[in-house]
Amino acid sequence: LIGELFDLNQKITVFGNRLELKFASKSKNSSISIAQGFVTASLIVCVGAMGIVGSLQSGLANDHSTLFAKALIDGIVCIVLASTLGIGVALSGFVIILYEGSLTLFASVLVPLLTDSVINDLTTVGSLLIIALSLNLLKVTDIKVMNFAPAVFMPIIFSLFM
Structure with missing residues (x-):
């Protein structure tokens, strides 16, 4: 409901379209959507448990090993994604x-x-988002996955009330 209220998918699409206009002359393939690459890479990399656990280990115990392993895995995944989804994948690095x-x-x-x-x-929520994203990439569905992104943080909010 939060994502639909703020229409995050539309905002990311507008942001991606602005980036596409900026990089349009540099892009070799105009059929690649920068917004799609941006959203796909951001969600795949951010919703996993390794990111949360690794960041906590890094911040609390000064142990960066999980984040280093995650960076290696994410780097390989992003190279593969960038080959099909273009520069939007690289721009997701900021997020x-x-x-x-x-x-x-x-x-x-x-x-x-x-x-x-x-x-x-x-x-679990992150895994469901990745499944929805996968179905979108296979062009089976057209789910506005970015509108569901705030759901990742709902278990934290629910735990405050339990």
């Missing part, structure tokens, strides 16, 4: 740095909220 950096910086504040059940719920 990823902001997301994981915020989690790392605010780790001490978030730790009491992130119980095992909350992390499991975050992972």
Whole structure:
């Protein structure tokens, strides 16, 4: 409901269209949507449990090993995505740095909220978003996945009331 209220999918599409106009002369393939690459890469990289757990380990224990492993996996995935979805994948790096950096910086504040059940719920919601994104990439559906992105944080909010 939050994503639909703010129409996040439309805002990302408008942002992607502005980027497409800026990079239109540099793009070799005009059929590639920068917005689609941006949204796809951002969601695939940000909704997994490794990002949350790795950022918390980095912020609390100064242990960056999980984030390094995640960076290697994400790098390979993004290279493959960029071959088909173009420059929008590279531009998603800013969102990823902001997301994981915020989690790392605010780790001490978030730790009491992130119980095992909350992390499991975050992972489940993230997995469902990845399934929806996959169905969109296969052109089976046309789900506005970005409108569902705030759902990733709902288990944290629900845990405050439980």
